[in-house]
Amino acid sequence: MLNSSSPLTFSVFLLLILTTGCQTEAGYTVDRVSSPLIELGRHLFYERRLSLNNDRSCGICHEQAKGFTDGFVRAVGTTEAVHPRNTLTLLNVSGRRALSWVDPNLIGLERQILVPLLGSDPVEMGASELIDEMLDELNGDPRYQELLATLDSPALDIELLALSISAFVSTLGTYDAPYDRYLAGDSTAIGELAKRGERLFFSHRTSCSNCHGGVDFDQPTHDRHGWFNTGLYSIDGGLYPNSRQGLYELTGAPADIGRFRIPTLRHLALTGPYYHDGTGATLRDVLSHYNAGGRLITSGPYIGDGRLNPYKDHRIQPLDLTQPELDELESFLLTLTDVTTVHRSEWSDPWLRTD
Amino acid sequence: MMRLYKCIFLAILSLNFSACGDNATSHGDGDHNARPDDCIPDESLTLGDMAGQMSGEPPMGRPQLPVGPNDALAQAACTLLDTVPMELIAVSDLSSAGQVVVTPQPETAFSVRLPDSGIGYFTLEIPDWSVTISSSLTYQQSLMILDDNCDVEQTQRLSWNGACEESGLTEQRHLYHAWGSFTVRITGEATEPVRLSFIKLD
Structure with a gap:
């Protein structure tokens, strides 16, 4: 009834994706299924200090109570400009190849996550000009220092940020409807x-x-x-x-x-x-x-x-x-x-x- | 049921100028069909009519309304009377309101063209939590915020604008407890665009 795919084959596929190790530019290797990485990603997913006006995070616009959408007709970024499109759900997103309403080439969660963070058309979190300062601030936060220590990571950089948020987002969703x-x-x-x-x-x-x-x-x-x-x-x-x-x-x-x-x-x-x-x-x-x-x-x-x-x-x-x-x-x-x-x-x- | 009672209470309290919609039986986690149409008032009433009822005066002529505060919000709405408004075309049915989306604009008034029925809808997106918005328009026309979660509280009932009372501009204020998209229902004459503004208290 589900055509060529099944929940079982999908689960195997997901496991294969997530069990691949990843070496960052900084030279350290993290396990993409590790709980510490996911926990770091969860904190960053809900981190408002990553937005220009400290009023947006991934989790603000992808709210758990709303199926990881925002409930808006069209999204509104940190500058309060109305976006051209509706916010997509993140539930079961790891099974998707293309991740936006329009762009078939925008594939891979790690890449997609940088779009709302750093993108300017439209501005979502508006962090592009301040990302280095933002990361410095987070690296000085004892909670992040604790989380990074569990990963044996010296510091949070943009690469680890994208990797960890994508690891967390990959856990969202169920096949238990x-x-x-x-x-x-x-x-x-x-x-x-x-x-x-x-x-x-x-x-x-x-x-x-x-x-x-x-x-x-x-x-x-x-x-x-x-x-x-x-x-x-x-x-x-x-x-x-x-x-x-x-x-x-x-x-x-x-x-x-x-x-x-x-x-x-x-x-x-x-x-x-x-x-x-x-x-x-x-x-x-x-x-x-x-x-x-x-x-x-x-x-x-x-x-x-x-x-x-x-x-x-x-x-x-x-x-x-x-x-x-x-x-x-x-x-x-x-x-x-x-x-x-x-x-x-x-x-x-x-x-x-x-x- | 408590939510339904709350909505009814708030609607009566605000004499239907502000409303919260939907009912407890159809709303909740995952409700896909929440539709804020339970608080729509008698469609034959204009704001001028309702104001007349409030004051006990006949609907014709200038109704007696309280005079609102002469503060920054009221003054901003008066200033916008002298600006060129942004034109909007409202849709004729509630379910299509998402086709026209605006946000509160401190420096922009809107000129809303209504359908032949004289009742139009559009969407007001509120991008903040716990924010007060002043809604202003002339008293012959009515405005209602439809709220499917009862997240909107009227904090100032319909009043003459205290900063430019002589202009015929009315003002009401709402506290939006949660951010989101809200449907606005405008009633007026189809032949005359409705000039209105939404200004946020920063």
């Missing part, structure tokens, strides 16, 4: 409504799984790429709103207008609002859009019929699902969420601890 337990043999883990929804999800009629395939429900099964125009907008002949043109922003190819990465469906009950720009307010809104074969916008600045977008993927067609069928599909999708992720202490903010 109700649907996972159902697949493992617990027939009571999901209800009858969801079971009917599962059949719809994997049916030729909806073809949902053709794009949302794999263990994380984010891999297309018939294409090598995972970027699609789903007919959200059609402005002036098929454009998306300014600065949100998708893959086209990188390639300049008209065929790439409005093409954004397929997001995971795991944990989606926690990660709304949806779409690359957060304009899908609810899961039901999203399902209604797909049921119509695109989104018709009749008011506001972006009036247009996304169903008729010339760059829309040809597989996005009206589904003609009834309301009860939409209920079933929605019920199934909700079984992909593991709500325990919001409570796990090993992923929580260590700076809030009182013990």
Whole structure:
């Protein structure tokens, strides 16, 4: 039912990734699965002193209680400028090859982590000009000195910072949602409504799984790429709103207008609002859009019929699902969420601890 | 249920000028369909109408409202009356509010064009915790902050702006306990853009 992948093969893959040692430029070697490295990464993940105004951290904008998203329509960085896109969840992120909504070449967590930290378009944490001073400050903090001592590391540098945060982020996520337990043999883990929804999800009629395939429900099964125009907008002949043109922003190819990465469906009950720009307010809104074969916008600045977008993927067609069928599909999708992720202490903010 | 009661209490307390939405039965960890539409007031009422009800005066004419403080927030809103506003086009339905996003701007007023219905929506993103925002517009038009988590507390009820009372500008203030995206609902005349501002207390 999960196409070419399975939770087991994914787990083996993850283990192989994480058990590789890594030598830093400073010359010391760290074990990428070591608890000390992950613990250092957890502290840095929630470290506000790594932001320009001491008001952002990875964990502020990827909040555990919100499925490691921020709940915003579009993200807001430390300079309070509204970003062009919605914040992606970090849950189960280690299974993903490409990590951004737009850039297929931005791969590898260690590399990605430097983007919000040091990037300027848009400014997220805004640390680029001050990173050396920030690291000096953290190296002088007794708590970090203690953490670094457990790693036999002389000091925190940008490389170790990225490595440790990526080690921590790689631990986020589970494969223990109700649907996972159902697949493992617990027939009571999901209800009858969801079971009917599962059949719809994997049916030729909806073809949902053709794009949302794999263990994380984010891999297309018939294409090598995972970027699609789903007919959200059609402005002036098929454009998306300014600065949100998708893959086209990188390639300049008209065929790439409005093409954004397929997001995971795991944990989606926690990660709304949806779409690359957060304009899908609810899961039901999203399902209604797909049921119509695109989104018709009749008011506001972006009036247009996304169903008729010339760059829309040809597989996005009206589904003609009834309301009860939409209920079933929605019920199934909700079984992909593991709500325990919001409570796990090993992923929580260590700076809030009182013990 | 306590959250629902809290919302109702706050809505009554603020005479529906400020609202918190959603209810306890549909919200909680992982609620994917929280929709802040439980606190939408009677759509036939404009702010001027409601102000008239508050003061016991007929809805026509200038209603009697309290006069707010003449402080930095109020003065900033008055100053913005003389600036060229940024134009916004509101959407006609709540679920599409995310298509138009603004943040509080100390130096920018907004001119919001409403749909034919005279009711428009957009999103106000609050990038801070425990921050007070002053919302200003003329009294013929109404503004409501829809809040699906009841994170918004009205700290100043609808008042004439104390720094430029004669201008017809009203002001209300809200304390946003948590950061996030909030849906703003504006009611007015579709033919006349609504001029409003959101100013943050630093």
